[in-house]
Structures are given as C-alpha cells and as structure tokens.
Amino acid sequence: MGVVGNNVDDSTRGNSLRSNAHEEKIFVSIRLRPLNEREIANNDASDWDCINNTTLVFRNSASERSTSPTAYSFDRVFGNDSSTRQVYEEGARSVALSVVSGINSSIFAYGQTSSGKTYTMSGITGHTVADIYDYVDKNTSRKFILKFSAMEIYNEAVRDLLSSDNTPLRLLDDPERGTVVEKLSQITLKDKDHLRELLSVCEAQRQIGETALNEMSSRSHQILRLTVESSPREYKRFENSATLTATVNFVDLAGSERASQTMSAGTRLKEGSHINRSLLTLGTVIRKLSKGRNGHVPYRDSKLTRILQNSLGGNARTAIICTMSPAHSHVEQSRNTLLFASCAKQVSTNAHVNVMMSEKALIKQLQRELARLENQLKNLGSLSMSGDSDALKEKELLIQKMDREIRELTQQRDQAHFRLQNLVPPAGEYQRSKHWDEQSSISESHEKLAWFGEYAASETSEIIDPLRFDAGSIASYFSDRSEGLNLNKRDEQIPEPSEEQFLSDDTSPRLFIEKYFGPDPTKGWEKTAQGVDMSTEDTCKEVQCIEIVTTTNKASLDSGPFQGNDNLQHQEMDHIHHDKETLDPAIEEKQKTMECVVNGSEHPEPSPCSSDSESPDPNVVDLSRSRSSGAVLTTTPPSRTPEMEKEDDTRFIGVKDSIKSHVASEPELSKLEEPALDGKNCQEDNLKESLDMVESTDGKQQIIMSLGLHDKKIKSEKQFRDIVNSTDGKQQIIMSLGLDDKMVKPEKQFTNNLVQEAESILTPTKMEKDFTQVPSGENDLQKSPSNWPMEFEKQRAEIIQLWDACNIALVHRSYFYLVFKGDPSDAIYMEVELRRLSYLKDSRGTNIASMKVLKREREMLSKLMLKKFSAKEREALFLKYGIGLKTKRRRLQLCRKLWTDTKDMEHIKESAALVAKLVGYVEELSQVPKEVVGLTFSTPQVNIRSFSWKNSMPSLI
Numbered sequence: 039m040g041v042v043g044n045n046v047d048d049s050t051r052g053n054s055l056r057s058n059a060h061e062e063k064i065f066v067s068i069r070l071r072p073l074n075e076r077e078i079a080n081n082d083a084s085d086w087d088c089i090n091n092t093t094l095v096f097r098n099s100a101s102e103r104s105t106s107p108t109a110y111s112f113d114r115v116f117g118n119d120s121s122t123r124q125v126y127e128e129g130a131r132s133v134a135l136s137v138v139s140g141i142n143s144s145i146f147a148y149g150q151t152s153s154g155k156t157y158t159m160s161g162i163t164g165h166t167v168a169d170i171y172d173y174v175d176k177n178t179s180r181k182f183i184l185k186f187s188a189m190e191i192y193n194e195a196v197r198d199l200l201s202s203d204n205t206p207l208r209l210l211d212d213p214e215r216g217t218v219v220e221k222l223s224q225i226t227l228k229d230k231d232h233l234r235e236l237l238s239v240c241e242a243q244r245q246i247g248e249t250a251l252n253e254m255s256s257r258s259h260q261i262l263r264l265t266v267e268s269s270p271r272e273y274k275r276f277e278n279s280a281t282l283t284a285t286v287n288f289v290d291l292a293g294s295e296r297a298s299q300t301m302s303a304g305t306r307l308k309e310g311s312h313i314n315r316s317l318l319t320l321g322t323v324i325r326k327l328s329k330g331r332n333g334h335v336p337y338r339d340s341k342l343t344r345i346l347q348n349s350l351g352g353n354a355r356t357a358i359i360c361t362m363s364p365a366h367s368h369v370e371q372s373r374n375t376l377l378f379a380s381c382a383k384q385v386s387t388n389a390h391v392n393v394m395m396s397e398k399a400l401i402k403q404l405q406r407e408l409a410r411l412e413n414q415l416k417n418l419g420s421l422s423m424s425g426d427s428d429a430l431k432e433k434e435l436l437i438q439k440m441d442r443e444i445r446e447l448t449q450q451r452d453q454a455h456f457r458l459q460n461l462v463p464p465a466g467e468y469q470r471s472k473h474w475d476e477q478s479s480i481s482e483s484h485e486k487l488a489w490f491g492e493y494a495a496s497e498t499s500e501i502i503d504p505l506r507f508d509a510g511s512i513a514s515y516f517s518d519r520s521e522g523l524n525l526n527k528r529d530e531q532i533p534e535p536s537e538e539q540f541l542s543d544d545t546s547p548r549l550f551i552e553k554y555f556g557p558d559p560t561k562g563w564e565k566t567a568q569g570v571d572m573s574t575e576d577t578c579k580e581v582q583c584i585e586i587v588t589t590t591n592k593a594s595l596d597s598g599p600f601q602g603n604d605n606l607q608h609q610e611m612d613h614i615h616h617d618k619e620t621l622d623p624a625i626e627e628k629q630k631t632m633e634c635v636v637n638g639s640e641h642p643e644p645s646p647c648s649s650d651s652e653s654p655d656p657n658v659v660d661l662s663r664s665r666s667s668g669a670v671l672t673t674t675p676p677s678r679t680p681e682m683e684k685e686d687d688t689r690f691i692g693v694k695d696s697i698k699s700h701v702a703s704e705p706e707l708s709k710l711e712e713p714a715l716d717g718k719n720c721q722e723d724n725l726k727e728s729l730d731m732v733e734s735t736d737g738k739q740q741i742i743m744s745l746g747l748h749d750k751k752i753k754s755e756k757q758f759r760d761i762v763n764s765t766d767g768k769q770q771i772i773m774s775l776g777l778d779d780k781m782v783k784p785e786k787q788f789t790n791n792l793v794q795e796a797e798s799i800l801t802p803t804k805m806e807k808d809f810t811q812v813p814s815g816e817n818d819l820q821k822s823p824s825n826w827p828m829e830f831e832k833q834r835a836e837i838i839q840l841w842d843a844c845n846i847a848l849v850h851r852s853y854f855y856l857v858f859k860g861d862p863s864d865a866i867y868m869e870v871e872l873r874r875l876s877y878l879k880d881s882r883g884t885n886i887a888s889m890k891v892l893k894r895e896r897e898m899l900s901k902l903m904l905k906k907f908s909a910k911e912r913e914a915l916f917l918k919y920g921i922g923l924k925t926k927r928r929r930l931q932l933c934r935k936l937w938t939d940t941k942d943m944e945h946i947k948e949s950a951a952l953v954a955k956l957v958g959y960v961e962e963l964s965q966v967p968k969e970v971v972g973l974t975f976s977t978p979q980v981n982i983r984s985f986s987w988k989n990s991m992p993s994l995i
C-alpha cells in the first residue's frame with residue numbers, strides 16, 4: 039500500500055519526527071511555449087512576452103477588456119526560447135532536491151491542454167533523477183534507498199501505472215499517514231537505469247488521446263513519486279546520524295480545456311468533464327489556501343486534491359510550473375492559468391525535515407524528556423515554597439510552560455503506547471481504543487461511502503467518486519421535514535415535497551448524514567442530485583477555474599470543519615509512524631517498556647502536581663489528576679466484580695471512559711471514590727455523576743460527541759447551550775436518544791432525557807456486558823468453521839427480522855446486507871449487529887428508529903427512482919413488483935414494498951440491490967446496464983473491519 043501526498047511511506051520503519059519547520063511560499067513560474075505549427079498556420083498572433091526574468095506582459099491590449107491586467111509577475115517566467123533544463127534549474131531544482139535532505143517536495147505542471155506540461159514535466163523528472171543519483175554517488179557516507187511509485191487519475195479512477203492490472207485503486211484514510219492509495223506498487227530502485235525503465239513503463243501506460251489541440255493529449259493526471267531514504271553507514275555520535283526519509287511528487291496534470299476548442303465528443307468529452315471538474319477543485323483548494331486557509335478547503339471534492347492533500351496542505355516544499363500557449367486564440371485559457379498561478383503564489387508551505395527514529399529510540403527519548411521535565415518541575419515546586427514573590431511568579435510561568443511541554447510529551451508517549459498496543463490485535467479486534475475510534479470515525483464513514491460509490495460504479499461500469507455519491511444521495515434520503523401523519527393516509531395528505539426545497543435544505547439532511555455517516559465531506563452534491571446531466575455538460579462548457587469557483591462551487595466552500603481537521607490530524611499523526619510487519623517481534627518488549635512508563639514505575643517519585651498539591655494552573659491539576667484514573671472504577675455498581683470492571687475499563691474505552699476520567703478529575707465528586715454500599719446508592723451516585731457530567735464542559739462535549747455531533751467543538755457553556763437549544767441540535771439529540779420529538783417537548787423533560795442518556799452511558803448494562811463477550815463468537819467459529827455457512831444464513835435471517843421489527847432505515851439494512859457476504863470474518867460483526875438489534879428491541883421496542891424517518895426515507899427513495907431509472911426501467915420494476923401501471927404514486931408504492939417480506943431472501947436481496955442503486959450516484963443514465971432492471975446483484979468488496987458500528991447506531995455508542 040502506498041501513501042500519497044508527501045507522507046512517509048508505509049515501508050519506512052520507525053517514526054517520523056519533524057524538525058526545522060520552514061515556512062515559504064509556493065515557488066511559481068510560467069513557461070511560454072513557442073507557437074506551434076497549427077497556430078502559425080492559422081496566423082494566430084503571439085500575445086504574451088517575457089520582458090524580464092519575472093514579468094510577463096500581454097501585448098494585444100486592443101481586444102482585451104480594460105479590467106484585465108496587462109503585466110503579471112511571478113518568481114520566474116520563461117520565454118519560448120528557454121530550455122527545459124533552464125526551467126528545471128531555475129524553477130524546480132532547489133525544491134525537488136530537498137528530498138535528499140529529508141524534506142518532502144512536489145513539482146506540479148499546470149496549464150491548458152497542449153501548452154507543454156508533459157513536455158516540461160518529463161524533462162524535469164529526468165533532470166531531478168539525474169541530480170539525485172549524482173548526489174547519492176557523492177555522499178558515500180550515507181546509505182540511500184530509493185523507491186518509486188506511479189499512478190494516474192483517469193476519469194476519477196486511480197490506476198497504478200506500474201501494474202498491468204487496470205483495476206481502480208481505492209483511497210483510504212489512514213489516521214496516521216493521511217490518504218493512502220491501497221495496493222499501489224512501490225518499487226525499490228536498483229539504479230538510475232532501473233528508474234528510467236520504469237518511467238518509460240509509466241509513459242506507455244498513461245491514458246493518451248487525440249484532441250483537436252493535441253494529438254497526444256494526456257487525458258489523466260499523473261503522479262510520479264520518488265521516495266528517498268538515507269541513513270549513515272556508520273553511527274557517529276556528533277555527526278548527522280539520523281535516518282531521513284522524504285518523497286518528491288512529480289505531478290503532470292491533465293490540461294484544462296474547452297470542449298468547443300478541443301472539439302471533444304463522446305469519450306473525449308467525458309474525460310474532459312472529469313479533468314475540468316478536478317482542476318476546478320484544485321483551483322478552489324489553491325484559492326482557499328491562498329487566503330490563509332480560512333474555512334473549509336474542499337480537498338475531498340476530487341481524488342486529485344484528496345491524494346495531494348498533504349502536499350497542498352503545506353507539508354511539502356512546492357513548485358508549480360504553469361505552461362501557456364502564447365497564441366491569441368487561447369487568451370482566455372491563458373488568463374485562467376495566470377489567475378491560478380497568482381493564487382498559488384500566495385500559498386505558504388511549511389515543510390520539515392523528516393527524521394526517522396526507531397520506535398524504541400523514540401519511546402526512550404520521550405521517557406527521558408518526561409522524567410527530566412518532571413524533575414525540574416518538582417524542584418521548582420519545592421523552591422517556590424520559600425522564594426520571594428517575583429521569583430515565584432517567574433517560576434509559576436516556568437511551571438506552566440513545562441507543564442504544557444509535559445502534557446505534549448505525555449500525549450506523544452500515549453500515542454506511541456497506543457500504537458504499540460494496536461500492533462498486536464487483542465483477542466477479538468472489537469476491542470478498540472477510544473483514540474482509534476475518534477481518529478478513525480471519519481475514515482470509517484468514508485469507507486462505507488466509498489463502498490456505495492463503488493457499488494454504483496460497478497453497475498454503471500464507470501468509477502464514481504464515492505464522496506460525491508454519498509453527499510448527493512444519502513443526504514437526500516434522510517431529510518425529515520414533514521410532520522408525522524398516518525402512513526396509510528399520507529398519500530392524499532402530504533403534497534409531494536418539492537425537490538428543489540429538499541435538495542437545498544441545508545440543515546436537516548446534513549445533520550442526518552453526519553449522524554449516520556460522519557461529517558459531510560462536500561456540499562457539492564446538491565448539483566449532482568439536482569441534475570445528472572449537468573455534471574457532464576455544464577462543466578465541459580468552460581473551465582474558468584478561479585472565477586467559476588466563486589459562484590458555482592460556493593456550496594462546497596462552506597462545508598463543515600472536518601477537512602481541515604483531517605489534514606491537521608494527518609500532520610499530527612505523522613509524527614509517529616509504525617510498520618506492523620517489521621515491528622511485530624519487538625512488540626512485547628515495547629509494550630512492557632511502555633507499561634512501565636504509563637504506570638509510572640520508571641518514575642517512583644510522586645509528581646509535584648499530584649492531587650493533594652495546590653497548583654496555580656488548572657492545567658497542572660488536570661495533568662496530575664488524569665493519572666489517578668484508578669479511582670474511577672469505584673463508581674461502578676457493587677454487583678460487578680473488580681475483574682469485570684477491569685475488563686469493561688479496557689473494552690469500553692470511549693465516551694464512557696472519557697466521562698469517567700473527567701468525573702474522577704472533579705474534586706467535588708471525590709465522594710464517588712467511596713465504594714457504593716448498595717444498588718440504590720450506586721444509582722444515585724451514578725445519577726449525580728451523570729448530572730455533574732452534563733453540567734461540566736467536558737462532559738457536555740462528551741455527550742455531544744456521543745450523540746453523533748462529532749464535528750461540533752464545544753468549547754464553552756454557551757456553545758453547548760446553543761447547540762442543545764437549537765432546533766436542529768435538539769432534534770438530533772432527541773433522535774439519538776431514540777425518542778420521538780413529540781414525547782419531549784418541555785425543556786425540563788428534554789434535559790431529563792439527556793441526563794438519563796448520560797446515566798445509561800455510565801451505567802453498565804446487560805448489553806455492554808454482552809458485548810464484552812462478543813469475541814466468543816469468533817472462537818466458536820474457529821472451533822467449527824464448517825458450520826459457518828449455515829450459521830451465517832441463520833444469523834442474517836435473524837438480523838433481517840430485527841431490522842424490520844426495529845424500523846431500521848432501509849439504507850442501513852441494504853448496506854449491511856450487502857456487506858455481509860458470508861466470510862468467516864463476518865461472524866463477529868454479525869453477532870454485534872444481532873446483539874445491538876436484540877437490545878434495541880428488548881429495551882426500547884420499535885421506537886428506536888422512528889417510523890417518520892423511515893417514511894421520509896421511502897419518499898426520498900421514490901424521488902431518486904425518477905433520477906436513477908428511465909421510464910421504461912421503472913415500468914419494468916412496477917410490473918415486477920405487481921404495481922398497476924395506471925395506479926397513483928407508483929414509485930412510492932414500490933418503495934413501500936422494499937424490505938417487506940423478511941422471509942423471502944430473493945426479495946431481500948433485490949431490495950438491498952435496488953436501494954443501493956437508488957442511493958448511488960449514476961452519472962449518465964444512458965450507461966446504466968439493462969440488467970439493473972433485473973437487479974443484478976453485485977458483491978461489494980468492503981473491509982468490514984474498519985466500519986464504525988458506533989456511527990451506524992449512534993444512539994447506543
């Protein structure tokens with residue numbers, strides 16, 4: 039598996055630490071190519087001229103609008119007489135060669151079709167490779183390992199250029215390494231010639247097509263990636279003994295084009311549409327970044343930007359070479375290129391040297407640093423008892439500073455510890471840490487969505503961006519605006535909701551997507567959902583990257599905060615990197631070491647900021663108290679044995695533990711540390727605990743998170759109140775509690791319910807207890823794997839019944855129905871689903887998933903039928919489902935029939951396929967194969983282990 043962007047790749051052993059952050063702007067240069075034969079033959083005038091090394095002027099001002107500038111300046115401009123070597127040396131060399139010093143870098147070629155991107159980029163790649171090998175030859179004291187990978191993004195599908203297998207590669211979100219291209223080959227280079235060979239393989243593999251402007255037009259974005267890892271041949275104490283690793287990306291973008299100029303039609307037109315769309319997103323990203331990254335940066339709107347997120351996000355030195363044709367006939371495209379270049383010039387990067395350390399060395403170093411700071415803090419603390427007031431103040435400041443440092447280190451150490459623990463999957467992978475759950479919830483939800491995208495793609499034989507897909511379709515189905523009316527009478531009473539109204543609804547659907555699938559990655563779906571044709575036609579008309587962005591893509595600019603966090607997350611997580619395979623043998627030892635650190639056995643000295651010492655800084659109190667989490671266990675009911683508590687403590691790391699540790703850190707709750715004497719006291723204690731938790735800021739945040747509002751950072755009391763009191767916030771919380779909103783109108787009742795929920799989170803339930811034993815299913819299976827096919831059918835039938843009984847959303851049912859394929863690995867997950875559903879049914883009856891949501895879902899699915907199927911296909915479906923062609927509301931009738939016969943597995947299978955089809959994003963109706971009407975069942979490839987059950991059933995955490 040390869041890591042894209044500029045992260046360390048997964049074959050790198052150890053951890054990456056960054057040092058010497060260096061902020062600089064993207065280096066932007068322009069290269070004008072000479073007029074080509076066609077342009078000369080057409081008597082096209084040359085409009086542009088370089089008047090010096092940095093300034094480009096427009097000469098033919100007569101035909102120009104007065105508002106357009108006539109002179110542009112960049113870091114470097116190259117006229118038509120400049121050689122590629124010159125462009126390399128003055129426009130890319132310094133950035134590209136950073137890679138040998140452990141600094142990530144990226145070189146982009148951007149420009150309209152036929153302007154010379156490939157011509158320039160292949161030269162630059164060649165020159166860089168030659169210089170890198172030259173450097174390697176000269177630096178004999180270090181050992182270099184060079185690795186190469188190459189991919190192209192063609193029609194939004196990622197393809198490995200070093201593999202003959204054309205299967206599109208999936209993008210995965212790795213909390214530590216950022217976006218990862220699954221299964222991308224990475225080849226360790228033998229020498230320069232080996233790389234040359236591979237480069238020609240890539241060239242041969244790349245998608246090329248003829249357009250009116252370029253006989254050999256690259257129809258894809260190409261990303262070549264060279265990773266350079268170096269370490270000293272001999273360890274010398276005072277010399278640079280670090281292992282460095284970095285990656286340089288050579289990005290040859292497909293050219294922006296106007297359909298009219300390239301005279302595109304058919305395949306070329308479709309390619310052009312994909313190219314333009316992803317370049318549009320790239321333009322938006324650059325424009326956003328140029329404005330100081332305020333707000334949402336829509337990396338996820340295209341695979342290109344998603345893959346390049348780490349580079350564009352600032353962790354690589356970057357050079358962009360914008361190529362231009364000087365011809366008058368291309369003036370508009372040239373101006374767009376210059377606008378893009380001007381924005382890019384404003385973007386700052388902040389690249390670091392990536393120093394690699396072994397896991398062990400890192401832990402040791404952190405341990406030593408922690409011990410040193412704690413000792414210093416302790417000494418300062420004792421000095422402060424006798425010092426004068428000025429000195430005291432100074433020391434207090436120092437203590438605060440050190441405290442911050444300690445906390446950072448503790449966090450890093452805990453992360454390292456966490457990672458070590460995760461290298462060895464515990465008995466049953468269900469046991470996951472809170473850290474992982476939080477970090478991965480976004481990627482998990484995207485994993486799910488990715489699948490739906492793939493599913494839709496498999497039906498249309500084209501690759502569809504799952505993120506666009508999910509936004510467009512899943513959002514729609516969850517909208518819940520209509521009031522609860524009797525289901526049977528509804529047809530007459532509810533007017534067909536206006537599609538526009540529904541699609542432009544900016545609140546409710548999104549809340550539901552976020553609740554069920556994680557934060558909405560894009561708001562660009564509205565357009566997709568509104569008009570399937572638009573996506574192919576409109577975007578082909580023109581690419582005015584910067585200008586169009588401000589108007590047409592506005593919605594996507596305003597999306598939630600998750601993208602930024604994502605990037606931040608990658609950057610943070612990038613500090614420490616592990617390689618499971620290579621570290622396995624050392625795990626036990628490392629775990630022991632880390633346990634010592636965590637238990638404090640390496641530091642028997644009590645911390646000066648332990649709970650009985652007064653600290654001037656609340657942070658100090660936090661830090662010390664967080665270590666006393668052992669006291670928390672006493673808040674559980676006496677009926678539970680210490681062993682059970684311990685087990686829960688490790689298994690249910692999540693909201694519950696966060697809440698518990700928070701409660702433990704509150705001094706006024708110290709009485710909870712007394713063991714409860716009877717069940718009643720325990721209940722009261724728990725209630726008090728819950729109430730206090732609800733009242734505390736952290737507790738509120740936990741509740742909010744637990745209720746699925748992950749993206750809301752609750753910082754203040756007011757924010758919490760605002761969310762709780764807002765209509766949507768309230769509605770979502772009510773939904774999360776599994777309550778109908780009619781039941782909880784009064785404020786007091788609402789708060790009580792919230793408290794009850796908090797209480798139920800804190801009180802161990804039968805379900806929780808059951809869950810701790812979930813892995814037993816796996817054990818049983820291991821004992822008799824031959825029984826599994828039968829057992830699978832049985833369990834699936836049971837789950838289907840329970841879905842029906844609990845009114846679980848059809849999209850949820852369809853999704854998981856298709857996910858469960860009967861693999862032995864499904865066993866544990868099916869068991870979990872089964873237990874959750876049984877619990878829902880037993881404890882809360884059928885109210886858990888509201889009929890109202892289900893009703894609205896059917897309405898939305900019926901709307902999607904109009905989009906996803908032609909009249910003829912719909913007719914075939916109506917006939918298949920026995921719906922009279924002359925009857926009213928046929929689509930709705932059909933949707934009501936889905937998932938109804940829980941005993942008929944053929945019916946269930948068809949329902950699942952149909953729902954998946956409906957919520958899929960089908961770009962061109964004409965491409966839907968006929969078998970769809972026959973509901974061809976396609977088995978999706980999904981890594982079920984990465985799904986978040988929490989997300990799919992948010993009310994239960």
Ligand SMILES: Nc1ncnc2c1ncn2[C@@H]1O[C@H](COP(=O)(O)OP(=O)(O)OP(=O)(O)O)[C@@H](O)[C@H]1O
Pocket residue numbers: 070071072074149150151152153154155156157158252254255256257291292293294361
């Ligand atoms: N600076 C240059 N000097 C001479 N010829 C050039 C120069 N730049 C480009 N060309 C020629 O122009 C043609 C188009 O160049 P190239 O294929 O690199 O364009 P492109 O921008 O990559 O196009 P597309 O986006 O369609 O792939 C090629 O025949 C190339 O040899």
